[in-house]
Amino acid sequence: MTEHYIPRSLEPVLARALREFPVVVLIGPRQSGKTTLLQHTIGARIPVISLEPPDVRAAALGDPRGFLDFYGTPVAYDEVQYAADLLPYIKERVDARRDQPGQYILTGSQNLLLMQQVTESLAGRAAVLKLLPLTQREIAGEPDRPLPWEVARPLTPPVAPAAVEVWPQILRGCYPELVKNPTREARLWQASYVQTYLERDVRNLRNIGDLTLFQTFLRSLAGRSAGLLNLSDLARDVGIAVNTARDWLAILEASFQIFLLRPYHVNLGKRLVKSPKVYFTDTGLLCYLVGLREAEHAANGPMGGALLENWVVAELYKTSLHRGEEPTIYFGARLRALKWM
Secondary structure (H helix, E strand, O other): OOOOOOOOOOHHHHHHHHHHOOEEEEEOOOOOOHHHHHHHHOOOOOOEEEOOOHHHHHHHHHOHHHHHHHHOOOEEEEOHHHHHHHHHHHHHHHHHOOOOOOOEEEEEOOHHHHHHHHHHHHOOOEEEEEOOOOOHHHHOOOOOOOOHHHOOOOOOOOOOOOHHHHHHHHHHOOOHHHHHOOOOOHHHHHHHHHHHHHHHHHHHHOOOOOHHHHHHHHHHHHOOOOOEOOHHHHHHHHOOOHHHHHHHHHHHHHOOOEEEEEEEOOOHHHHHHOOOEEEEOOHHHHHHHOOOOOHHHHHHOOOHHHHHHHHHHHHHHHHHHOOOOOOOEEEEOOOOOEEEO
16 A cells, blocks of 8 residues: 555545456556556556566567566556557457456546547546545545535535635645645746756757747636636737637647636537636646746735636546546536526
């Protein structure tokens, strides 16, 4: 068992998927706990092989059939986007034993490329699960605790955290590394995370030459968190074309840094065409990007309302995904109110 392990709401979903599908794909941002989850839940009985080291990657790409033969099944391949050419060979083996569940577990941190490759090679054969940074229930050690409105008449009403507790959490964020090590300098970790994200994921997803301009785009988007997304205004402020802004927004979604919330309309078509609101998956990285250092400044500054809204919406979004469900959350087009379907 992994030391200082924080139980995740996704654990029973993962166990069920392994009983029902020959392949399980676990995706999420870097450092969200994917490898730790696998090591804790299956590591004692199933090998977890990272494909990130160059020598392992070279072995997998140089002789894919021999590589798969060596490890056999069941097996977990971590960061499989580094050796995506394995997927057709995995498909070939799965098709030979289609009725046997739990053969392969694949993880990745680049949703766009990985899901395109999974769709092409493993459609109908794989369950796709998403693991984001920790929810408040997971941090509290109650990963299965229902949401307040899911309990008909609770005997003990849930106690809302005091503002003095909420804002340090908003500023620090919910990545497992910072939660497990409360004395660690959050801003230094966040700076390293953003730089690693820019240098690795962004370059892998798109051939972006000017990372400085992309970082300006990222920070400008952070300043618009919890607001209606106007790509034309954003592109003009950063000094890029609207099509470039749209591509860069897709990169941030694909790497799980942001998500979009659609407005609620009875007409499904209007939900898809009206302007969405943009939220960051982790408020700690959001605060870092907009330059907030103190909880009091974050709470009382001009972004206080947006930060609190982002924190609440991200909590609902993560809770849904960690239950193995796609979020069905909208905001009211007129009242700007959240609606949980």
